[in-house]
Every structure is written in structure tokens, then in C-alpha cells.
Amino acid sequence: MNIRLIACDLDGTLMGEDLDFSPRLVRAVRRAQxxxxxxxxxxxxxxxxxxxxAQRLNITAPLVCYQGAQIRLHDGTSWYQANLxxxxxxxxxxxxxxxxxxxTVYCDDQIYxxxxxxxxxxxxxxxxxPRHLVGDLLTALPGEPVKFLAIGASREDGDRLxxxxxxxxxxxxxxxxxxxxxxxxxxxxxxxxxxxxxxxQHLGIRREEVxxxxxxxxxxxxxxxxxxxxxxxNASADVKAVADVIAPSxxxxxxxxxxxxxxxxxxxx
Numbered sequence: 001m002n003i004r005l006i007a008c009d010l011d012g013t014l015m016g017e018d019l020d021f022s023p024r025l026v027r028a029v030r031r032a033q034x035x036x037x038x039x040x041x042x043x044x045x046x047x048x049x050x051x052x053x054a055q056r057l058n059i060t061a062p063l064v065c066y067q068g069a070q071i072r073l074h075d076g077t078s079w080y081q082a083n084l085x086x087x088x089x090x091x092x093x094x095x096x097x098x099x100x101x102x103x104t105v106y107c108d109d110q111i112y113x114x115x116x117x118x119x120x121x122x123x124x125x126x127x128x129x130p131r132h133l134v135g136d137l138l139t140a141l142p143g144e145p146v147k148f149l150a151i152g153a154s155r156e157d158g159d160r161l162x163x164x165x166x167x168x169x170x171x172x173x174x175x176x177x178x179x180x181x182x183x184x185x186x187x188x189x190x191x192x193x194x195x196x197x198x199x200x201q202h203l204g205i206r207r208e209e210v211x212x213x214x215x216x217x218x219x220x221x222x223x224x225x226x227x228x229x230x231x232x233x234n235a236s237a238d239v240k241a242v243a244d245v246i247a248p249s250x251x252x253x254x255x256x257x258x259x260x261x262x263x264x265x266x267x268x269x
Contacts, residue, residue: 003037003263004209007064007196007222010043010053011179012215013232014255019125021056028259029057037263038203040064042192044178044218046109047072049128062202066106066146067176067218068195069186071202080198082187083144088173092148092185093137095168101161102151104131107141117151126182152181177217184218193221211262213247213255214239230258 008014015021029039039057042064043050050063051074060074071080089105093114096103102117104127111123111131123131134140150165152158158181165183166175174186192214200210212219212226215235223229224242231239233249240246245262247254260268 001228001262002209003211003228005200005203005205005211006032006037006039006259006263007042007192007199007210007212007226008039008255009192009214009216009219010041010045010050012234012250013213013219014041014250015053016250017125022253022256024253025256025259026057028256028264029059032259032263033058035264038205040199042068042196042212042214042219042222044176044182044184046106046127046129047076048109051076052128062199064192064195064199067178067184067186067190068192068222069146069190071195071199079202080195081146082190083146084148084173084185084187086138086141086144088169088185089138089145089148091168092150092165095164096150099164103137103148104151105137105141105145105148107143107145112137112140126179147184147186149178150183150185152183155180157181158183179216191221192219193225196222197225211258213258215250228262230255230262232258 038061040061044067047065050065063072069082072078105112111129114137152161162177162183169175174190176184178184208227210226211228212222213230214223215232220239229243230245230247231243232247232254247258257268260266
């Protein structure tokens, strides 16, 4: 198999809660790059944070951020962006307020909140972007948002939250589950699949030459689209259902294993 582009999710695929990369993964990425294979990150995280992680892996390719709503060059230049229309926000804000759900809205690589239910370390851990606690979200936003994120209290609560937000969306905007307790809203048609396919076309790389690795529901679309879709062993059932390959888990260096085997043509343990 001739892999020319590898797109990797971050959280749960390349790194765990320690936000660190294993030495084996770093070596595998470097060796793939040495062979002329483009390696990129496709994540729900914002560009500033994604770029920091990319630098640690020596990735200089365009980055797919905000679930595919943005594709940014390494210097920050944006050559694709799909914003979520503000017209949808009043209903979302009212729902989250009435249901006492935490809501974060992303605009210009910053986060806006009308309430703060968790300590600062929680937001730094998961979002790592400047935050603004404001009285009125609609008036505080400096422009069209790129996405919103609602937070559930547990996996089961996240399931209920996802159902409620999908009903609220009524097919007007895209809803993805990015974590056990994170539910996100984006412009219609936005997905990691869309972002990755745009990037591959931009680079002149065919779908059959793309490998995508992921673990959560928001990764399923790109894992399904790629010529070789890989779910790490700890992936959710919906990702595994569309994957061509089930790799070992994150704890067992599943992403490195997949790169070694399918991009480098080796037979890793």
C-alpha cells in the first residue's frame, strides 16, 4: 500500500491524559516524514494548541483544526474556514442555560462563556485557549463563531446531551461527539472527513493514498473516508465499525504500530 498522507487525531489516539507522545510514536512519525510521507493532525482542538503539539512531532504540514472547520498553514494562515451562523446560537444558549449545561463558544481562537462550572485547570487541560467569562454571549462574540461545545457530566449524561443537541440542530448545523462528555456544534457539512479530503485534494493526493487514525465519534467520518482507516484499540464502537484496521490501543502504541506496519511496510510486534 502506497501511503502518502497520514492524518492523526490527537486526544485518545496519539496521546492520553498526560498530553505526551511516546518515543516510539515520535520515531515512527519522523521515519515516515523521512520517506516523503506527509503527516498531519486532524483534531477538534484550536489551531494555537494544535500547532504546539505539531511542533513536538516536527509536523509542518497544514493542520485540520476545529473538527475540520479550519485548515491552517503552520504559520497560522487560514486557507479554509467554515463558521457556524450566529442565528443558531440563541436556541443553543437558552437550552444550555435552562438545562444547566456548560457551554463554550469558539471565535478567533478564543473561548467565550456565560458561566464557569469547573476550575481553570479543567479548561486549560481540555481547551488551552484564552477564555472570556461574559454576561451575554451573543453581544460579546467579536464575529461568527467556528463552533460551540456543550459539556456533559458523565458518559451517560453525554449520551443524553448529544440526543438533545441533535434534536435542537434539526439538520441545520453539524453535531459531533468529540469525547465521552463533549458535544459540539459546527456549520453544516463540517467534519474531519471534509477537512481531510480538502487537504488531500490540495496536496494532489488520492483518497487511496491516505491513512487516517482515530478513536472517537468525531473521527469516524475521516476513518471511513480514508483509503486506510485505522481505529486504535481503545476507540469507540462507531469508529471501529467503519475502520479497515483495528490497531492496538493508545497504551500499546497503536498509532505507532499502524504507521510502522502500513506506511513503513514493517512487521511491528
